[in-house]
Amino acid sequence: MTRASTAAGGRAAPAVLSALLDLLEGHRAAFRQERPFRRAQALAVGQVLALGRRTLTQCLVALGVVDADWTAFYRLLSRPRLDYATLTRCLLRHLLVLAEALEPWVVVVDQVQMPRASQKMPGTAWLKAPRTPVWRPGIHRAQRFVHLAWLTPRTAQGYSRALPLRLEPACPEKAVRPAGLPARKEWEAALALLRWLRAELDAAGRAAQPLLALGDGVYSTAPFLAGLPERTVVLARCAKNRALFQLPGPQQGRGRRRKYGNQGPHPAEVLRARGAWRQAELLVRGRTIPVRYRVVGPYVLRGAAARPVFLLVVGGIERRRGRRLVRRAPSFWLVTATQRERGWALPLPAETLLAWAWQRWEVEVTHRELKAGFGVGEAQCWGRVSALLAVQWQAWCYSLLVLAGYRVLGLGGGPTPPGRWWRGSPRWSLARLLRAVRQECWHLPEIRGGWSGTSTTWLKTEAWLAAQSAATLGAQRL
Secondary structure, eight states, X not given: OOOOOBOTTSOBOOOHHHHHHHHHHTTGGGBSSHHHHHHHHHHHHHHHHOOSOOOHHHHHHHTTOOSSOOHHHHHHHHTTOBOHHHHHHHHHHHHHTTSOSSSOEEEEEEEEEEEOOOSSSTTEEEEEOTTSOTTSOOEEEEEEEEEEEEEOOOOTTSOOOEEEEEEEEOOOTTSOXXXXXXXXXXXXXHHHHHHHHHHHHHHTTOTTSOEEEEEOGGGXXXXXXXXXXXXXXXXXXXXXXXXXXXXXXXXXXXXXXXXXXXXXXXHHHHTTOOSOOEEEEEEETTEEEEEEEEEEEEEEETTEEEEEEEEEEEOOEEEEXXXXXXXXXXXXXXEEOEEETTEEEOSSOHHHHHXXXXXXXXXXXXXXXXXXXXXXXXXXXXXXXXXXXXXXXXHHHHHHHHHHHHHHHTTSOOSOOSSSSOOOOSSOOHHHHXXXXXXXXXXXXXXXXXXXXXXXXXXHHHHHHHSOOHHHHHTSOO
């Protein structure tokens, strides 16, 4: 399957399918036998071709596998024929070649929930519903994962993209947990992911490469910061009333050494301070964003005295964009400090940290594409193992697809968009990437066997509509 398709306008579309199949071949080590690997390879292509719900049945029907026995395909996940740890390790090896060893390896840790209806499905629990108003929060039944995503190097126009690297279940105490799956808080699962990534980077010869992790306010707590692995920097959102303590002064007299100094000002109080504010302009997704920031510290948090942090305060802004008044609320960030010869210092320049902080939104875009565009969580796998493994496997398929598009297309405009009235967006979307791969697939003899063109007569057109093809079967809801 290396044949390129033809995009709209008569130009040849890039061979994204060939890059996707090459990536699939690079993950052969995660499968014990050749037959399970070939079935997983077919399901990954079916995940791309399916136009309806991304169930395993839908993927098989989209491939035209209608009369065959599907038992072996379902056993890939119910009686796992693949090793998820090896899958993610192979994926990381493919990502390492895309970043320089001297540049920081930037990742995002964030929670993602898969809504469920069953109260007996493994991994489910009653969780806070994210789509309810803040003044009337609600609950819903869902599976909770902690998502570790890699951010591609930023382009000259300030574009980046988040690729799922690993999903770790974070089941609460009252969740329906399979045997052997411990109950973990969100920050505990995030710590396990960062320790795994740091160990993998060291094993791959990247021990000197700094690891920068971006996160929201959950990852600015003392237990999380105290358990960070070495050579790992965290940039996380901070509450405006967070209690910060100064470093203790020189020890005087006898007794136990002090861990904390006097309490410093709250982050919101720093906004009213005069002087020491700096101006910067950040290029983010093709727009220039003016920011006013201030760096204060170092401080320590109660419970994490051995991990000093700096407070990075970004002032609010109010300006007009045409007739519209744009307001941006102030934000507060905690960044772990690095020990230098002259004391504690920022691990990276403040403007670099702020530029990456604005890229954290890419993981939210990835979550939307995973669930709304790629159908992650729609596979009807409710077994003890497959209920969680199916979500991880579908996210891995999404990563391979986006990585194949990134290898071939970069972060530019991508394939030619349909229609003459639209010139395309500055970067390709998941929908345009799927369209390009489907065009390449439907030009292949293996998949196009049941497809034929329309006719000019109604009698022949009726027969053509009655004939089933891979494309029409893939659009059914099964």
